[in-house]
Amino acid sequence: MYDYLIVGAGPAGCVIAERIAAILDKSVLIVEIRNHIGGNAYDYYDQHGILIHKYGPHIFHTNSKVVFDYLSQFTAWHLFELRVAANVDGQKVPIPINLDTINELYGLNFSETDLIKFFELAAEPVDSVTNSEDVVISKIGKDLYSKFFKNYTKKQWDLWPDELDPSVCARIPTRTNRDSRYFTDKYQVMPKEGYTELFRKMINHPNIHLMLQTDYRAIEQVIPYKRLIYTGCIDAYFNYKFGKLPYRSLTFSFETFDLEYYQNTAIVNYPNEYDFTRITEFKHMTRQMHPKTTLSYEYPAAVGQPYYPIPRDENTKIYNKYKAEADKLKNVWFVGRLGTYKYYNMDQVVTQALNLFESLKSLENI
Ligand SMILES: Cc1cc2nc3c(=O)[nH]c(=O)nc-3n(C[C@H](O)[C@H](O)[C@H](O)COP(=O)(O)OP(=O)(O)OC[C@H]3O[C@@H](n4cnc5c(N)ncnc54)[C@H](O)[C@@H]3O)c2cc1C
Structure with a gap:
């Protein structure tokens, strides 16, 4: 009999497992359907001996000292500030758009004050910002919107920006200075030996057992446990009874x-x-x-691994139905990106898992 069954060995599952094992001294079984730990942050050495990220580039960034200090127990870091270029009109210019982007793109020599005026003239006011097109056009106008946002968003989501929640394009700021960093968080680092190694160290504890290539459905009736922490898709847990979350x-x-x-x-x-x-x-x-x-x-x-929850009202409504069912359950908690159907970065997921741990502590009277 395990004290806790944890579904998923991604960042959320590993953090909560480590806390339960190390602080509560309880037994934990992690089941993971893939053949590796680390969830979407998994990295490995390819056949040429080059460290790559299987599920896309992962850069750790956070403003939370608590999260940074917590993870620092399991890894050393090197500093890394991501800089991204966008290939536009045959040039590679910085994105998020900044002073250099505009000067390089249009062959100008603007100062910051010039650029503020330029954006003011280009911006097209909208009565109320209701979608991702409004967010961009109301700040920097149609030309830059078309060059940087319109087609990228369509490729990424197969939806035009005016079909998506404002939050999607609002994630990418526009700057008038020359700051070319993609993120502005206080801590911007990469684990020195990679993410998989970080999570391996995290769950390397005698109270934690790990079963890879195991679907939770295959063992839930077979292996006894007292409490369940579920980091897989919440709609799958409920057999999609309110429909599939896209x-x-x-x-x-x-x-x-x-x-x-x-x-x-x-x-x-x-x-x-x-x-x-x-x-x-x-x-x-x-x-x-x-x-x-x-x-x-x-x-x-359109199909494949579930990466990005699609932020549209109709999907939030479906999620809320699952959430209401989840809240009725005793001794079952949903956490992580799939468990809560939210686009979360790693630091947000770590925060979520650490917060859940605080609730579990009071439940265990610690
Ligand atoms: C392309 C891409 C780039 C990203 N870049 C960044 C970045 O630069 N910085 C950043 O902070 N974040 C980034 N993220 C977000 C980051 O991947 C997530 O925050 C993080 O992986 C969430 O952790 P999680 O544990 O909630 O979910 P996941 O990592 O998805 O882990 C969930 C695990 O549960 C397992 N599972 C699901 N169902 C079952 C089941 N039935 N039985 C057993 N196991 C199951 C899955 O196989 C998976 O391993 C990126 C995401 C993507 C897709």
């Missing part, structure tokens, strides 16, 4: 070149050309020295 998926194709580096930055976005959205060159992020380099090409897809 996700946008991705496929990745990897290619290795006999070159030290292929591009100048870790990620180059292709908003308007090709079927893929971006090319990632992992060595920029991992700092690995190697005579060859491996790239990933990222293709959005």
Whole structure:
């Protein structure tokens, strides 16, 4: 009899398992349907010996000292500030849009004050911002919207920005200074030995047992447990009784070149050309020295692994029905990106898992 059964060995499952095992001294079984731990943050050395991220580039960034300190128990880090270029009108310019983007794109020599005026003139006021097109056009106008946002969003979601919640495009800021960092969080780092190693250390505890390549459905009636923490898809747990929660998926194709580096930055976005959205060159992020380099090409897809919850009102309504059912259950908790149907970064998922742990502690009278 296990004290806790945890479904999923992604970031959420590993964090909660570690806390329960180490602090509550309870027994934990983690079941993971894939053949590896780490969830979508999984990285591994490919056949050429290059460290790559199987499910797309993962950069750790957070403003939370609590999360950073917690994870630092399991890894050393190196600093890494992501810079992304967008291939627009034949040029590779910084994204998020900043002063250099505009100057390079239009061959100008604007100051920051000039750019503020430029955006004010370009912006088209909207009565109320109700979708992702409104968000962008009301700040920087139609031309930049068309060059950077419109087609990228359509490729990524197979929906036009005016069909998507404002939050989708609002994730990408517009700057008037020359800050070319993709993220502005206080901590921007990469685990020195990779994410898989971080999570391996995290769950390396005598109270934790791990079963890979095991669907929770296959063991739930067979292996006894007292409490369940579920980080898989919440609709799957309830046998899709209110309908399937839709996700946008991705496929990745990897290619290795006999070159030290292929591009100048870790990620180059292709908003308007090709079927893929971006090319990632992992060595920029991992700092690995190697005579060859491996790239990933990222293709959005309608079917496949559940990556991005689709933020539309109708989907939130379905999720809320599952959430209401989940709240009625005793000794079952849903956590993580799939368990709560939210686009969460790793730090947010770690926060969620640490918060859940605080509730479990009071339940266990600790
Ligand atoms: C392309 C891409 C890029 C990203 N980039 C970043 C980034 O740069 N920085 C960042 O902070 N975050 C990034 N993220 C987000 C990050 O991947 C998530 O925050 C994180 O993986 C969420 O962890 P999780 O444990 O909730 O879910 P997951 O990582 O999805 O783990 C859930 C696990 O549960 C398992 N599972 C599901 N159902 C079952 C079942 N029935 N039985 C057994 N096991 C099951 C799954 O196989 C999976 O391993 C990115 C995500 C994607 C898709």
